[in-house]
Amino acid sequence: MQNKNKKAKRNFRKRLTGVRFKFVGLTTALVVVLLALLNSYPVQSSRDMVFSEKQTAMTNQAGTAASSLASLDHLSRESIAEVLNLLELDNYERVLVTNEKGRVLYDSAAEENQTGQQPEIKAIARAMEGKTSFYSRFTSEAFFSHVAVPILRDAKVIGAVYLDEKDEEQAGIITGIQSRIRTISAFICILALLADILMTSLLTKRIVTLAEMTKKVAEGDYSQRFLTQGEDEVAELGREFNRLTQRLETTEKQRRQFVSDASHELKTPIAAITLLADSIVQNENMDEETIREFVTDIVHESNRLQKMTEELLDLSRMDDGNIGKSVPVNMTKVTEEAVALLKPLSSEQNVEIKLDLEPDSIVLATENDLYHVVFNLVENAIKYNVPEGKVTVTLRTAGDRIRMEVEDTGIGIPENERESIFHRFYRVDKARSREAGGSGLGLSIAHDAVLQHRGTIEVEEVEPQGTRFIVTLPKGPPCTATKETIVEGFFNG
Ligand SMILES: Nc1ncnc2c1ncn2[C@@H]1O[C@H](COP(=O)(O)OP(=O)(O)OP(=O)(O)O)[C@@H](O)[C@H]1O
Ligand SMILES: [Mg+2]
CATH class of the missing domain: 1.10.287.130 (Signal transduction histidine kinase, dimerisation/phosphotransfer (DHp) domain)
Known part of the structure; x- marks a missing residue:
């Protein structure tokens, strides 16, 4: 049995751990996706910005060079070098100028006795066809870009200018930003993961405790109490x-x-x-x-x-809440009936009953419950009285309530027992009650019935001797249509 319990507990913990991992996994995945976006978007857009800046600048410079060269009578290495010197194209890795057949007339790499970057033949070929082409590529080392434009004279291609650039500075800036974002992202990722693990373990720990307690309650141990902290x-x-x-x-x-x-x-x-x-x-x-x-x-x-x-x-x-719906009941009549039934008992005990009832007092209750309440209070007033004693029952309207008082000149109830007399089976003097045929249930039934019909019941002491029970119940609408009035109305037309 204990082994079975342990196994169930372990299974439950396993399920919660599963929930925890799922939660941590999901939130971590979310953080990672967000950070990946944060990593790629700024780098991508600054790269695109550099590309378009380069395209404009390099195409413009190549265009200026091409139009300056177009104005020369004859394209020779010397004349080209002269024009290009004026244009200050020193920041380029390689500057090439070809004639209309693609033969290289000028090569800055050859001028400086260097090998230089391999020129893109396709770009030069396209320039031969009169088309400008630009290309740029980013690596962690540099931006590699080249542009090729045709040299046009009288709308005829007489050659091409090819510029090749390797920009390490801008690439360095972007790579720097990229690596800084990466470091910050990794830091955020670790922090989020730690916070996640801490939070979920705190949460699941409390839920596991609560679940284990619920299980014990289900097994009948109601002494379980959960230590509540905070407001979550x-x-x-x-x-x-x-x-x-x-x-x-x-x-x-x-x-x-x-x-x-x-x-x-x-x-x-x-x-x-x-x-x-x-x-x-x-x-x-x-x-x-x-x-x-x-x-x-x-x-x-x-x-x-x-x-x-x-x-x-x-x-x-009454415990089942199985109480009839409150309807208008004539309390005066019910009281008179209950007292009539108790007459033999009062004569036997030599107790006088005095009635002071407001006629046709209507309350909202059920006749059966009301009868039990009145009968038990008057019966008690007779049973716990003294020979030659008196019982007075009064019924009055008090605002929106009907107030009934049952007063006796009997043995009284000690102050410290007045609360308990409404408890089940409670009797002040067990021997006397049993002798009188009581079991200590009458007042608890009266109490429950009165409360269920939205009434109140109180007990107080009477000077010099005796007890007074006061019951109030919601007043009902007047019952004008009695059997007699209906019959009378019928004959009177
Ligand atoms: N008017 C009263 N004067 C003195 N003691 C009373 C009076 N009414 C009730 N008690 C005390 O309260 C106890 C509870 O009363 P309750 O009506 O519940 O039980 P009971 O009369 O003993 O039995 P049951 O009503 O079930 O026949 C009584 O046993 C009695 O000791
Ligand atoms: Mg009783």
Whole structure:
């Protein structure tokens, strides 16, 4: 089992590492593409700029040379050298002048006793045909460029001028820029990669922790809490996770408590019934009166069991949010009905009930829930009263709410227990409550029902002795159309 867990954990980590590599790979690829663009674009455009500058300058100079040479009567080595000297073409590697047949009349390399750059024959041949051609090539060493223009006299080609240049200076500048951009790019690339790795490892580490915790929660360990730092999305996720586990923990604790309380409460009457029934079976000579007494006790305990299961079902219905839609209900009528049913109990306990009800008080609730609330409050006021005691029930409109007060002159509830009486199975005096047939569920049902119908329930002490429960519920629209008014209206036309 543990091996299986470890294997699953490793697989999960592997998947996250995969995600990490994918993320780092993608961002690095993006950075590399961007830097490649940054590397090629400025170099390419400055190279193009140099090319076009060279084309203009060299074509112009070759053109000037060609027109100066065209004005000579006769093209000879000496006359050509004289003209070219005036034009100051010293920056060229090689200057060639040919006649109309392509024979070299002047060669600057031969003048200086050097071999020089091999001339481009094709360019000279094109010049022979009357066309100008320019070519330039960039290497890390230099810009190699040449131009060939025809020498025209009376629109006739009488020769060609060929200029060849090797420019190391401009090439040096561009190569310098290129290498600087490359160094900066490599630096940015390394920085981006490091930042990427750091960020993703921080992020995935927190996600792995959170995922491992979620797994433990799924296995039932709700004590897991994520250490949240910062304000980012993972921290927010962590905070939500903590809220969830906190809630799960509380709910689980309540559930366990409820199950243990419920089984304990159910156990007592079942044990009593078993014991009483067993005594009857075991004791063959038991007299009829004792048997009747035992069976009466069995019936009493069965009634308790039945009441408790009904209350538990009510609570479970409310826990499921299975509460009826709030409709206008006549609270005055419901109160009168509940009190009427409790009359025998009040007579038995010698407790007087006084009603002070505003007629036709309409609230928004369901009749069933409202009945449970009123019945339990009045029943408690009778049960936990003293002989000759009093119970007063009042019903009044208070703004947009209806306010009901159930006041008694009974034993009262100590201040430190007033909060707890709405908890399930809570009883101040267990023995007295059990004797009165209670299980400590009535007030928690009343509390849940009132809250679900957007009401409030409070408890306070009454001087010199007793307790007052105050319930408020949203006021409903007046129910004018009763059965009687409809019938009356029909006969009156
Ligand atoms: N009017 C009251 N005066 C004094 N104590 C009260 C009063 N109402 C409730 N209590 C105390 O609060 C406890 C909880 O009341 P609740 O109605 O939930 O349970 P119960 O009456 O014991 O049982 P059940 O209502 O389920 O039959 C009671 O056991 C009792 O100790
Ligand atoms: Mg009760």
